[in-house]
Amino acid sequence: MGKYLETGKVSMKAQITYRFDVGVGSIIPFIRVFLAYALWKVLFAAKTEIGGMSFEMMMTYHLVASFLTRLDQSVNMVWDMAEEIREGRFSKYMVRPISPLGHFLAESLAKTLYILLVTLATVAFLAVVMRRILVPPSSLANLAGACLMGFMGLVFLSLLNYLTALLAFKFNDITGWHIMKNNAVDFLAGALVPLSLLPAWIQDVMRFFPFYYVYYYPASLYLGLKTEQFVTGLIVMALWIVLLWGLSVIVYHRFRRIYEGVGN
Amino acid sequence: MAVIKTKSLTKVFRRIKKQEGLKGTIKALFRREVIEKTALDSFDLKIEEGELVGLIGPNGAGKTTLVKLLCGIIQPTSGSCDVLGFTPGMLKNEFRKSFAVVMGQKSQLWWDLPASDTFALNREIYGIPNGEYHTNIDYFSDLFQVGDLLNVPVRNLSLGERMKMELIAALLHNPRVLFLDEPTIGLDAIAQKQIWQFLGQVNREKGVTILLTSHYMDDIRHLCRRTVVINSGQKVYDGPLDRLLDRFQDHRVIHVTFERETDPRLDYPVEWLEKSPYKAVFKISRELAKPVLRQILSMYDVDDVRIEEEDISNVIERIYLSGNGGNNSGQVS
Known part of the structure; x- marks a missing residue:
């Protein structure tokens, strides 16, 4: 375990080098909140509730969802890892007694932690600026539940992105697949619009899939909605995480056999 | 072990x-x-x-x-x-x-x-x-x-x-x-x-x-x-x-720099690669390298000499062309 903690520590130190980039990057996702404000302001002109949410709840939803989107750092690490595989630099993970999956997760979560610290300032600023149109957490218990679910969502996304990066062993270019997957995840996880806008039967089906619990459910829980689905959500997420973990291990051991480690 | x-x-x-x-x-x-x-x-x-x-x-x-x-x-x-x-x-x-x-x-x-x-x-x-x-x-x-x-x-x-x-x-x-x-x-x-x-x-x-x-x-x-x-x-x-x-390096390339303008003439068969008033570069079979150097040093005012060994890829090519695989005793054939 110590080696993964140290990996996280080193990764975090490296992040500090890019503090300017991280600072600027922390603002970009929240531009989405302002776009949402413009859009929902118009839509709420004639209504007081859409998809079971008031205007204030909708804005809070977008702020929470944008915050969680920003926290997922594994999505960017796919490019690095795919390049390392393509250019033969991935060998360094194979020859040292460390699991590439463990390394990827440790690095991804360490980056998330760093981004969390930096982004909290932006969130606090927005919370003050937008205090009239935001709602506070429904309860401390719901806030804690949302944090736990959000964390599990990040672990799930890290595993999904690790699996995506592993495809680079087999295919030269995974850009198209990665972009398509990102768009699908953004939609299915509720990063673009709350899933409560979809028909009820689709929501029922989605509850068995992990994406529902990645952004949409933590944001809903923060707002005090759908609290009765918490335990089911935990079980579904835990099962998907175990499944993806197992799949990641199997796929790595299969694919590393076709790795050629090109270049000197 | x-x-x-x-x-x-x-x-x-x-x-x-x-x-x-x-x-x-x-x-x-x-x-x-x-x-x-x-x-x-x-x-x-x-x-x-x-x-x-x-x-x-x-x-x-x-x-x-x-x-x-x-x-x-x-x-x-x-x-x-x-x-x-x-x-x-x-x-x-x-x-x-x-x-x-x-x-x-x-x-x-x-x-x-x-x-x-x-x-x-x-x-x-x-x-x-x-x-x-x-x-x-x-x-x-x-x-x-x-x-x-x-x-x-x-x-x-x-x-x-x-x-x-x-x-x-x-x-x-x-x-x-x-x-x-x-x-x-x-x-x-x-x-x-x-x-x-x-x-x-x-x-x-x-x-x-x-x-x-x-x-x-x-x-x-x-x-x-x-x-x-x-x-x-x-x-x-x-x-x-x-x-x-x-066994396999069969020639040397010798670079000689002279102290004054020189037109070197040698008694041995050499392949001239470069000849200018102050510098000469030539290729010679390995066994003749010593006598040639001795002659140059005794006849001319030499400022510097550099002996270049044959490129490894040439040596390897020669071993390979000799048509034999290696073994652990250090012999090629």
Whole structure:
């Protein structure tokens, strides 16, 4: 375990080098909140509730969802890892007694932690600026539940992105697949619009899939909605995480056999 | 005791062949022609504990492929290899703790952080006890005289300094076997010399078995008592380098600089490569090099003489054309 903690520590130190980039990057996702404000302001002109949410709840939803989107750092690490595989630099993970999956997760979560610290300032600023149109957490218990679910969502996304990066062993270019997957995840996880806008039967089906619990459910829980689905959500997420973990291990051991480690 | 053993080790890579032009690219989308390239062909090798062996050959000869197979990075197509009693391709943790590899063009150092951070990470990865870790850091940084560079970000180090840090990172956990793939590539003469001294000392004092690949003859000459020559994936020579050169270097290129304008005329058959008032470069058969030099030194005012050895790839080509495979006794035929 110590080696993964140290990996996280080193990764975090490296992040500090890019503090300017991280600072600027922390603002970009929240531009989405302002776009949402413009859009929902118009839509709420004639209504007081859409998809079971008031205007204030909708804005809070977008702020929470944008915050969680920003926290997922594994999505960017796919490019690095795919390049390392393509250019033969991935060998360094194979020859040292460390699991590439463990390394990827440790690095991804360490980056998330760093981004969390930096982004909290932006969130606090927005919370003050937008205090009239935001709602506070429904309860401390719901806030804690949302944090736990959000964390599990990040672990799930890290595993999904690790699996995506592993495809680079087999295919030269995974850009198209990665972009398509990102768009699908953004939609299915509720990063673009709350899933409560979809028909009820689709929501029922989605509850068995992990994406529902990645952004949409933590944001809903923060707002005090759908609290009765918490335990089911935990079980579904835990099962998907175990499944993806197992799949990641199997796929790595299969694919590393076709790795050629090109270049000197 | 042999710590590295390979038997009929073969690696065949499959490559996609594409016709040139747009038409070829479109055609390749639907139908791909796969060609096979044998990078290593029935390669037999045995290295005893504590040996420092040089693996030399031209580009594309199969040196790096052999190192990758011995590290478990790639899988053999057929044959077997055994390193310290492990099958490398299985990548068991115990195996990975017992060796290290340094590839000249691939770094394990964190680019934006000081090398000391990578060292600390390796301490955790390899589970190096604190005392041993600090002793090794002191030992290696003294040996390389890089104590004041340990806390400088890697991106601010020179190529030579980075390679020294790579070597320290690789040796911190006291590996029994060290694989080095072109460790001096791109380095200047001073850094090259320091690395030779370092590796020689590590081999002598710590008993680390070293397999060094290079296409620089100098690397091998300064370090290795035993040389394995590889070409087209096959072993063509295995034995002392001197014996190899004695037998297969058939000429020398001699560069002479004169103190005053000179038009040298020699009694021996030489091939003039360059002749100017103050400089002459010529090629001569190896056995005539001595008498020619003696004649030049006695007849002309010589400022400087440099003897250039024949390029390793020419020597290897000659061995290869002689049509014989190598064996472990150092004889080619």
